[in-house]
Amino acid sequence: MKVVNEVNWMIGGPQGTGVDSSANLFSQACATAGLWIFGKREYHSNIKGKHSYFQVRVSDKPIHSHVDEVHILATFEDSTARLHAHEVVKGGALIYDPTKITLDDLNLKSGVITLPIDFNSVIRHVAEVTGMEYGTLSLMKNTIAVAASMALLRMDMAHIEATLARIYTGRKAKLVAPNVAATKKAYEAVDALPDEMHDQFPYHLEPKQNTPKRLLINGAQANSLGKLKAGCRYQTYYPISPATDESNYLESHPEYGIAVVQCEDEIAAIDMALGAATTGVRASTATSGPGFCLMSEGLGWGGMNEVPIVLFDYQRGGPSTGLPTRHEQGDLMFAAFGGHGEYPRLVMSPATINDHFHLAFESFNYADRFQTPVIVLNDKFLTHSLETIPPFNEANLIIDRGRLATPQELEAAMADGKGFPRFRPDAKTVVSARPYPGQEGSPYWMTGDEHDDYGHITEKPETRKKMHEKRMSKYRLMLEQIPEEKQFSLNGDPDADLTLICWGTTFGVLEDALPILKEKGINANFLHYRMLHPFPIASEKILKKAKKLVMVESNWGTQMGHLIRMATGIFIPTQVVKYTGRPMSLNEIIDSVEKIVKKQVPPEVDPLTGQSIEKVVLTYGL
Amino acid sequence: MVSKLQTPLTVSAYKSEVHNDWCPGCGDFGILQAVQQSCAELALPPGETMVFAGIGCSGKVFNYMATHGVHTLHGRVLPFAVGAKLANPDLEVVAVGGDGDGYGIGAGHFVHAGRRNVDMAYIVMTNEVYGLTKGQASPTLGRGQQTKSLPLPNTNDAIQPLALALSSGYTWIGRSYAFDGKHLKEMIKKAIEHKGMALLDVLQPCPTFNDLHTAEWFNKKVKGEGTTMLPRIFNANEAGHDGAVKDPTNHDEVADKQKKAFELAHYHGDRIPVGVFYEIKLPTYVERMQAQAPMLIKYSPARVPYEDASHLPTTDLSKSYEEFMF
Numbered sequence: 001m002k003v004v005n006e007v008n009w010m011i012g013g014p015q016g017t018g019v020d021s022s023a024n025l026f027s028q029a030c031a032t033a034g035l036w037i038f039g040k041r042e043y044h045s046n047i048k049g050k051h052s053y054f055q056v057r058v059s060d061k062p063i064h065s066h067v068d069e070v071h072i073l074a075t076f077e078d079s080t081a082r083l084h085a086h087e088v089v090k091g092g093a094l095i096y097d098p099t100k101i102t103l104d105d106l107n108l109k110s111g112v113i114t115l116p117i118d119f120n121s122v123i124r125h126v127a128e129v130t131g132m133e134y135g136t137l138s139l140m141k142n143t144i145a146v147a148a149s150m151a152l153l154r155m156d157m158a159h160i161e162a163t164l165a166r167i168y169t170g171r172k173a174k175l176v177a178p179n180v181a182a183t184k185k186a187y188e189a190v191d192a193l194p195d196e197m198h199d200q201f202p203y204h205l206e207p208k209q210n211t212p213k214r215l216l217i218n219g220a221q222a223n224s225l226g227k228l229k230a231g232c233r234y235q236t237y238y239p240i241s242p243a244t245d246e247s248n249y250l251e252s253h254p255e256y257g258i259a260v261v262q263c264e265d266e267i268a269a270i271d272m273a274l275g276a277a278t279t280g281v282r283a284s285t286a287t288s289g290p291g292f293c294l295m296s297e298g299l300g301w302g303g304m305n306e307v308p309i310v311l312f313d314y315q316r317g318g319p320s321t322g323l324p325t326r327h328e329q330g331d332l333m334f335a336a337f338g339g340h341g342e343y344p345r346l347v348m349s350p351a352t353i354n355d356h357f358h359l360a361f362e363s364f365n366y367a368d369r370f371q372t373p374v375i376v377l378n379d380k381f382l383t384h385s386l387e388t389i390p391p392f393n394e395a396n397l398i399i400d401r402g403r404l405a406t407p408q409e410l411e412a413a414m415a416d417g418k419g420f421p422r423f424r425p426d427a428k429t430v431v432s433a434r435p436y437p438g439q440e441g442s443p444y445w446m447t448g449d450e451h452d453d454y455g456h457i458t459e460k461p462e463t464r465k466k467m468h469e470k471r472m473s474k475y476r477l478m479l480e481q482i483p484e485e486k487q488f489s490l491n492g493d494p495d496a497d498l499t500l501i502c503w504g505t506t507f508g509v510l511e512d513a514l515p516i517l518k519e520k521g522i523n524a525n526f527l528h529y530r531m532l533h534p535f536p537i538a539s540e541k542i543l544k545k546a547k548k549l550v551m552v553e554s555n556w557g558t559q560m561g562h563l564i565r566m567a568t569g570i571f572i573p574t575q576v577v578k579y580t581g582r583p584m585s586l587n588e589i590i591d592s593v594e595k596i597v598k599k600q601v602p603p604e605v606d607p608l609t610g611q612s613i614e615k616v617v618l619t620y621g622l
Numbered sequence: 623m624v625s626k627l628q629t630p631l632t633v634s635a636y637k638s639e640v641h642n643d644w645c646p647g648c649g650d651f652g653i654l655q656a657v658q659q660s661c662a663e664l665a666l667p668p669g670e671t672m673v674f675a676g677i678g679c680s681g682k683v684f685n686y687m688a689t690h691g692v693h694t695l696h697g698r699v700l701p702f703a704v705g706a707k708l709a710n711p712d713l714e715v716v717a718v719g720g721d722g723d724g725y726g727i728g729a730g731h732f733v734h735a736g737r738r739n740v741d742m743a744y745i746v747m748t749n750e751v752y753g754l755t756k757g758q759a760s761p762t763l764g765r766g767q768q769t770k771s772l773p774l775p776n777t778n779d780a781i782q783p784l785a786l787a788l789s790s791g792y793t794w795i796g797r798s799y800a801f802d803g804k805h806l807k808e809m810i811k812k813a814i815e816h817k818g819m820a821l822l823d824v825l826q827p828c829p830t831f832n833d834l835h836t837a838e839w840f841n842k843k844v845k846g847e848g849t850t851m852l853p854r855i856f857n858a859n860e861a862g863h864d865g866a867v868k869d870p871t872n873h874d875e876v877a878d879k880q881k882k883a884f885e886l887a888h889y890h891g892d893r894i895p896v897g898v899f900y901e902i903k904l905p906t907y908v909e910r911m912q913a914q915a916p917m918l919i920k921y922s923p924a925r926v927p928y929e930d931a932s933h934l935p936t937t938d939l940s941k942s943y944e945e946f947m948f
Binding site: 275400437 | 669670688694695698704712734924929935946948
């Protein structure tokens with residue numbers, strides 16, 4: 001039976017040997033052919049040598065998640081074959097180098113087609129026909145692995161050739177010819193296989209005509225573009241995985257006039273962004289857990305001084321240095337409550353790669369409107385995942401700078417001579433008028449100490465009460481002014497038997513899971529939280545109406561579950577969690593929901609709350 | 623470019639109405655007064671001037687200025703000030719703070735500010751103690767010294783901030799004394815006018831907690847060369863020290879000036895040199911940014927246009943989209 005345009009391809013190898021490049025080549029070739037892809041990258045906190053791999057799932061319709069079973073495993077050295085051979089399904093294929101490994105050493109399922117390729121001999125051939133040095137061509141193993149895969153999938157070579165021409169331009173254009181030569185040789189090797197072997201391999205890719213234009217993009221890139229569109233022109237950072245990609249992208253595009261400053265530490269990064277924001281520029285910083293911890297001091301200052309600032313926290317496995325290059329949704333509680341004292345902050349998390357663009361854009365409007373720190377919780381998973389998505393819809397984007405000082409107010413302050421009443425609560429908007437330095441009549445004072453309307457330090461109890469209440473009331477404004485559809489969404493049949501609850505980037509896997517669950521006779525929907533703090537209380541009606549609730553989170557303790565309980569009193573004892581540092585796969589979600597429905601999850605006592613819970617702990621993935 | 627007022631204001635125009643609560647006799651008064659006089663003499667527009675301060679007694683300077691005044695976090699005055707200056711180089715940005723704030727908790731930021739050579743002045747009020755927390759030793763107090771509230775003599779050695787600034791890349795380095803108003807004001811003006819990162823270390827008594835180095839001690843005559851008694855504080859520039867590098871591309875000259883400045887920072891004996899220790903003209907951070915992002919020559923980051931009159935975003939991403947489009 002032929003399976004057309006549904007394939008999960010994996011390539012792996014030691015870090016530094018071009019695993020990413022081959023995944024890019026494969027993904028782009030699929031995109032060129034009008035197909036849709038979702039690619040997931042796994043790698044160690046290491047520069048060279050440790051094992052990394054990239055899975056690219058291909059489909060003829062949009063997909064937003066990865067699956068665990070592998071249809072083609074492409075390897076050019078021994079470790080990947082050893083580590084992943086068992087994941088190849090019956091009827092799938094293994095591409096391997098017979099000079100590096102013997103099949104007997106591998107834990108292969110029966111019925112897996114094995115395709116030996118002597119990579120070095122292909123490279124020698126390329127060196128001969130192009131006259132290039134053999135030694136300079138070693139990275140070409142990637143192209144060979146991709147080409148052999150594509151040949152096996154019966155995909156026209158033209159898509160690889162077009163992709164190579166797109167990737168290697170300018171000074172690198174000379175690399176097109178040897179790569180094309182390698183591609184041809186790999187195709188020849190595959191074509192030479194006996195017909196019955198081809199017949200046994202059911203997976204085929206066929207170009208899809210009339211696919212509309214799409215972006216092939218990852219979360220960090222989508223996020224960066226959203227920031228640029230929003231007018232963010234000041235970015236600070238201290239190098240940290242997996243957040244650095246964003247700052248790197250922004251710094252590579254000086255044509256937008258964005259100042260990107262690498263700081264001495266994350267303390268300086270947040271404070272420099274705050275200092276910049278006081279001048280009126282839309283400023284932000286990007287970091288990950290350990291850096292985020294160092295930023296809590298500065299964030300409190302931002303809350304106290306009502307500075308619009310956006311912090312992008314690219315979550316990774318914690319605590320401490322934790323799992324520096326792995327996925328986790330572990331920073332939610334810290335984002336919502338971290339820091340001493342009380343100040344309002346808005347915490348949101350994008351649902352999809354497309355939403356990285358939109359939330360990044362919106363976040364600057366929220367920071368300006370509420371004049372307080374906004375924390376966006378991104379994560380390693382989608383940051384480094386590649387997806388084909390429709391171009392961003394720019395139709396409804398509006399810049400909202402919030403409550404700025406009017407010329408009349410500046411004139412009045414000048415006449416008054418006492419300075420600008422920057423912190424005086426506005427009768428209508430609560431949030432105060434904000435002047436920029438440089439405007440005449442603008443001078444005012446800022447301090448982390450409690451202060452009066454002008455920013456002068458005061459310890460008067462009544463002023464403290466007034467100012468603290470004004471700041472904290474911004475939580476109410478957030479709930480009132482952020483449209484409900486931007487806070488949360490109920491996806492699928494509103495009357496479903498089962499309501500899965502997730503937040504942030506777990507959206508995609510649940511979106512893909514619903515139709516599959518339906519086929520299996522499970523009528524589920526899912527409630528996705530995009531706004532996490534303050535708690536979108538309007539979602540309470542959904543929680544109350546649902547027949548059965550299941551928390552789905554990439555952390556140990558269901559942090560969103562606790563926030564739900566805190567606000568509504570609703571305790572959700574049924575939980576699907578994963579904290580191995582690997583994101584949840586589509587088949588893991590399907591299996592766990594089936595288990596829950598079939599009541600196969602034994603009760604246990606939650607050590608944190610002492611209450612009885614049913615918890616499915618997901619573990620798949622290397 | 624920082625603009626200047628066509629009609630300068632009087633010193634009182636830079637004084638806020640906030641009640642000053644420093645201890646009587648505090649060196650901070652002299653420094654505040656000199657900062658306000660410098661602003662007036664340099665004709666700085668108050669609305670375009672931002673004075674950033676650290677935490678501690680010195681941090682209160684922010685509130686006594688009638689410019690923009692920003693009270694930051696302990697040790698963090700430089701990142702805040704640098705952020706503002708880079709976002710809008712048209713603003714005059716001055717940072718002030720204490721020696722505990724700048725050379726202790728803020729030492730990391732102090733070093734890296736030198737590397738960036740942002741065009742701003744950093745005035746450090748050095749009194750060897752943490753006053754507001756009741757007199758603990760600051761990083762400039764010498765080993766074995768025991769000011770009034772120390773339970774035991776200081777176990778740490780003092781750092782030499784001017785030498786540290788030199789190693790870190792500050793392009794203007796000077797020292798003055800809080801109660802020599804005339805010299806201090808001229809030094810503050812020079813630090814502000816210098817195109818690059820300037821450190822002005824200002825020695826000052828803490829009349830409440832530093833009973834070793836009091837105003838009296840600073841004013842005392844000490845043994846000079848031979849048996850002559852000379853004022854403890856002396857103007858090194860008047861005594862012949864010329865710290866200004868004439869040709870920044872001349873490696874030998876730069877090395878020579880750095881060596882002399884380093885020696886002056888570690889001056890031996892009872893006397894204390896003040897004045898300009900070192901000065902060099904190098905590209906500022908803004909100039910370096912502009913070289914890499916020409917758009918920033920036309921607009922400061924705070925002024926890059928990105929919305930139209932009806933608040934629609936105007937940043938055209940189509941070139942970037944092409945990178946990803948299939």
